[in-house]
Amino acid sequence: MVCGTSALLWVPQALVLLFYDVHDLGKHKKPDQKCELVGTFSLITQAALGLLCLSSLIIKRNYEYPIRRTWKVWSFDVSKQLVGAFGVHVFNVFLSILKSQDDALHLLADDEVDDDPCDWYFLSIVLDCTIGVYILYLVFSWLNQFCKKTLGITEIDSGEYGDPPKYRAYFKQLIIYFLALMITKLLVFAIVEVFQDQLLWITHNIILLWLNEYPEEVEIFMVMFVIPVVMNCLQLVLIDNIIQNQAGKLTNLIMGGLTGSDETDSQIDREAQAIYAREEAKRQGRYGSTHDDASP
Incomplete structure (x- = not known):
């Protein structure tokens, strides 16, 4: 499972790296270079992030008492989050790059504007791990009830896979969870679109302002490792409570x-x-x- 997490986190980074190569971005380091979401340092940082976040779920399982999920049931539950994390991670990174480029084109004449991909990534992480978890809980609960009562779909009680656990039940639940997660992400994105100027200004000029005095690697380490470790571990534990056998x-x-x-x-x-x-x-x-x- 640990190796699987690392691989999942490397795939979207490879895609983004390909995107950067095509657009000839980040070829040379300049004095005013902004935080980049790709590169050897970023890839290693995020691989370590994935391993640390997964360890929080292993620790959580060890504290389950007196009913502890079997490794297969636990793997089913955790793999839902891994698949969901893959989709959200790709969404976040591409959104960070595209949004920063789009704003740079529209606000080129404004010398005070200094969009940074790390600002968008930080904003996405914070929103996903706070208000995003609550929205996911509401959407996931509603979607489950809709599928049960309206569509009459069976074997979709989250965390219940039968005895022995059946892959059919797992894939049904995985689809529902992934749909709920994508709906949640779109809702969070809508919030960002409505309040993007205010949120980005607060992020860049208040929350992350102190990082401007340090080298690029420090900003990457804080924005893509330290803060995500804390926020993502909390998010994984909360979501695990939502999707496990109630x-x-x-x-x-x-x-x-x-x-x-x-x-x-x-x-x-x-x-x-x-x-x-x-x-x-x-x-x-x-x-x-x-x-x-x-x-x-």
């Missing part, structure tokens, strides 16, 4: 207070199973069964 998550929350009690492991396991069954029954009562009756 009955299991609630059971762990309820049973969390029993840690360190005098009850034996077998007693805790029995109580956990009882709570899990109760939470699953509540969910079925609210939303109805979405499992394929013909499935084993």
Whole structure:
């Protein structure tokens, strides 16, 4: 899984590198050179970012108690985020480049304008990891209910893949999650379009102003490593809570207070199973069964 994350993060960077080569950008370093989203330093930085972010989900799984997802179920859940991250990452990087170039063409006569691809990338990361997570939760919940009640699609309870886990259920859930993520990204993009001048000015002239005094590598390291590590780790953990099996998550929350009690492991396991069954029954009562009756 670690190698898979690194590969996913390198693919969009290779595409952007190709884009830069075609347009003959960034061939020479100049005194007033702006932050570039490509290059050896940027690629290594983002590969390390991917490994660190994935480690946060591994740590989170190790703290799941008493119901811990199997490695296969956990891999299904995490791979949804990897596929989604691929799409969003490509969207963010290309948007950062295109937006900065577009604004440079329209505002060429304004000497005070100093668009920087890293400004756009930073803005995209912050919005995705804050308001974007909440919008994703709303869109994902609505899309799931629409597919269940209106379209009658089965096996789409997020995080529930059957016993043993079935790839059919996984791919259905992956499609729904990816659609919800792309809708969310478009909504966040709309917010940026409406308030782009204000947001970009705040980003460049207030939040990232102090980085102008340092070499380009420092800005890249901060904007594409330090800040994304913190924000993306938080985002991955929050989204994992959204897409994992909700009955299991609630059971762990309820049973969390029993840690360190005098009850034996077998007693805790029995109580956990009882709570899990109760939470699953509540969910079925609210939303109805979405499992394929013909499935084993």
